[in-house]
Amino acid sequence: xxxxxxxxxxxxxxxxxxxxxxxxxxxxxxxxxxxxxxxxxxxxxxxxxxxxxxxxxxxxxxxxxxxxxxxxxxxxxxxxxxxxxxxxxxxxxxxxxxxxxxxxxxxxxxxxxxxxxxxxxxxxxxxxxxxxxxxxxxxxxxxxxxxxxxxxxxxxxxxxxxxxxxxxxxxxxxxxxxxxxxxxxxxxxxxx
Amino acid sequence: xxxxxxxxxxxxxxxxxxxxxxxxxxxxxxxxxxxxxxxxxxxxxxxxxxxxxxxxxxxxxxxxxxxxxxxxxxxxxxxxxxxxxxxxxxxxxxxxxxxxxxxxxxxxxxxxxxxxxxxxxxxxxxxxxxxxxxxxxxxxxxxxxxxxxxxxxxxxxxxxxxxxxxxxxxxxxxxxxxxxxxxxxxxxxxxxxxxxxxxxxxxxxxxxxxxxxxxxx
Numbered sequence: 001x002x003x004x005x006x007x008x009x010x011x012x013x014x015x016x017x018x019x020x021x022x023x024x025x026x027x028x029x030x031x032x033x034x035x036x037x038x039x040x041x042x043x044x045x046x047x048x049x050x051x052x053x054x055x056x057x058x059x060x061x062x063x064x065x066x067x068x069x070x071x072x073x074x075x076x077x078x079x080x081x082x083x084x085x086x087x088x089x090x091x092x093x094x095x096x097x098x099x100x101x102x103x104x105x106x107x108x109x110x111x112x113x114x115x116x117x118x119x120x121x122x123x124x125x126x127x128x129x130x131x132x133x134x135x136x137x138x139x140x141x142x143x144x145x146x147x148x149x150x151x152x153x154x155x156x157x158x159x160x161x162x163x164x165x166x167x168x169x170x171x172x173x174x175x176x177x178x179x180x181x182x183x184x185x186x187x188x189x190x191x192x
Numbered sequence: 193x194x195x196x197x198x199x200x201x202x203x204x205x206x207x208x209x210x211x212x213x214x215x216x217x218x219x220x221x222x223x224x225x226x227x228x229x230x231x232x233x234x235x236x237x238x239x240x241x242x243x244x245x246x247x248x249x250x251x252x253x254x255x256x257x258x259x260x261x262x263x264x265x266x267x268x269x270x271x272x273x274x275x276x277x278x279x280x281x282x283x284x285x286x287x288x289x290x291x292x293x294x295x296x297x298x299x300x301x302x303x304x305x306x307x308x309x310x311x312x313x314x315x316x317x318x319x320x321x322x323x324x325x326x327x328x329x330x331x332x333x334x335x336x337x338x339x340x341x342x343x344x345x346x347x348x349x350x351x352x353x354x355x356x357x358x359x360x361x362x363x364x365x366x367x368x369x370x371x372x373x374x375x376x377x378x379x380x381x382x383x384x385x386x387x388x389x390x391x392x393x394x395x396x397x398x399x400x401x402x403x404x405x406x407x408x409x
Contacts, residue, residue: 020365022221074294075268082261114217114298121291166381170213174373182366
């Protein structure tokens with residue numbers, strides 16, 4: 001139980017995917033402009049990360065590993081994620097139209113989100129069990145959403161700020177991200 | 193002459209990282225040392241060159257409806273190849289890059305060039321375009337890595353700089369964001385044009401459905 005708790009804590013706060021592992025920077029900068037889109041993207045990422053891990057873990061341990069094909073993991077995982085995202089989109093469209101309408105636009109964007117591929121690869125690299133992998137995936141997604149939501153608040157303030165012309169736009173956003181990331185570094189003392 | 197332009201445009205004028213703002217994740221993650229930046233840049237160049245050539249050769253064969261999965265598989269194939277080569281020949285770099293070596297697969301520069309250039313052009317221009325973009329990416333990574341290594345560890349390419357007190361915040365994640373922000377601001381200043389107001393996602397295959405882009409306009 002203690003192990004699971006440490007995985008949760010480190011995935012959400014200490015080793016936050018966006019702010020300390022630098023995965024999923026593109027959606028972090030692209031989608032964090034509004035709170036509503038941050039929430040939507042965050043929910044979609046949590047969902048896809050969890051399901052992708054639930055699919056890739058058995059594929060790795062039951063198909064690739066017994067046949068000595070570990071080196072194919074990148075190819076196999078990215079294909080699974082791409083197919084999976086497509087599948088989720090089709091199913092949601094048919095079964096749950098309201099959820100599709102709120103998450104739909106974010107789903108294709110997730111295929112090329114390196115946080116999703118990253119979490120599936122890291123689960124294998126760290127030698128997590130199935131349960132630990134799932135917990136890690138959910139919490140990595142929560143950490144991603146947390147960073148996005150917090151940052152959308154920072155950005156709405158940034159809109160009104162008087163920034164030198166050269167720094168307007170992306171440079172100012174990156175420097176704001178650096179300050180948010182600095183504040184997350186304070187969590188690193190939680191796990192020794 | 194035209195071909196030469198394909199090669200040089202990616203290095204400075206349309207630099208994928210500093211002007212196009214693509215491929216941010218590896219730019220921030222692996223640039224704690226200048227050497228790692230060069231290694232990552234050259235590995236990406238190899239994948240970009242290979243995938244651009246193959247995609248441009250297969251552009252008539254790949255059906256439009258499934259082109260994204262096809263491109264990703266081609267790219268992932270080259271990524272597996274380079275990770276084997278690095279594991280065998282330069283294990284220290286292989287360890288330093290870690291997961292980010294595999295994550296070259298989802299680097300938006302590569303998919304972006306496949307979508308924007310390789311699927312519309314002949315083999316030789318595509319190869320030169322891939323090479324140029326890759327070298328531009330390498331240059332940006334080398335720049336980032338140099339600044340962070342000098343400021344953060346007080347050394348450059350592994351050589352110690354005497355009499356300089358390093359600030360370790362620069363090799364941490366916060367420093368990465370800060371240095372990248374400053375370098376992009378500097379590029380804007382030198383280029384003398386208006387800074388890009390939104391993420392340059394024209395090259396991203398998902399641009400049409402991307403909420404970030406819609407929200408930004």
